[in-house]
Amino acid sequence: MxxxxxxxxxxxxxxxxxxxxxxxxxxxxxxxxxxxxxxxxxxxxxxxxxxxxxxxxxxxxxxxxxxxxxxxxxxxxxxxxxxxxELNEPLEILVNKDGLQIGKELIHHFSLYDMNYWQPKTVGDVLFNWWD
Known part of the structure; x- marks a missing residue:
């Protein structure tokens, strides 16, 4: 599409x-x-x-x-x-029962492991990436 x-x-x-x-x-x-x-x-x-x-x-x-x-x-x-x-905002991660909240958004498909391993600095780094 x-x-x-x-x-x-x-x-x-x-x-x-x-x-x-x-x-x-x-x-x-x-x-x-x-x-x-x-x-x-x-x-x-x-x-x-x-x-x-x-x-x-x-x-x-x-x-x-x-x-x-x-x-x-x-x-x-x-x-x-x-x-x-929005994308260049410094990364703020909150963990709650529904998933990870990155900035103002609730994101379900990223893990704390990825965050710790890749060390993203901004919201854009988390959303648009080449992580394996």
Whole structure:
């Protein structure tokens, strides 16, 4: 579904899809589409387990992108667009009976073992990673 949405952005917004990656068999927590919009190369990442999307610069730095955010809000309102500010928040982990709470979100699929082993520093480090 994400691939179809990304290609629909060509028609809706005039982006050019440069690449689409699902990283099958690799321990990556997200799908990635690389697009060009007005001579700017942007990656769109979709979290595998949640309908959460982020935009990154070509060097994988989280960015806010108002035109793409607007397109997702207008045409695909079921997706949550995370901001660079949310993703760059220092990591605060709370453990409760329902799972791990990272920042303001309750996350079920990350373990304390992973947190201790990988030592993430920000919310974005936890959500979008290559942990095995």
């Amino acid at each position: 994400f691939k179809k949405i990304v290609y629909s952005l060509e028609y809706l917004l005039g982006v050019k899809v440069l690449d689409y990656k699902e990283y099958r068999g690799i321990c990556c927590s997200y799908f990635e589409a690389i697009v060009e919009y007005r001579n700017e190369v942007i990656s769109i990442w979709l979290l595998r387990d949640q309908p959460w999307i982020v935009f990154t610069s070509h060097s994988s730095i989280f960015i806010n992108h108002p035109p793409l955010t607007g397109a997702f809000h207008s045409y695909y309102p079921g997706y949550r667009i995370l901001t660079a500010e």
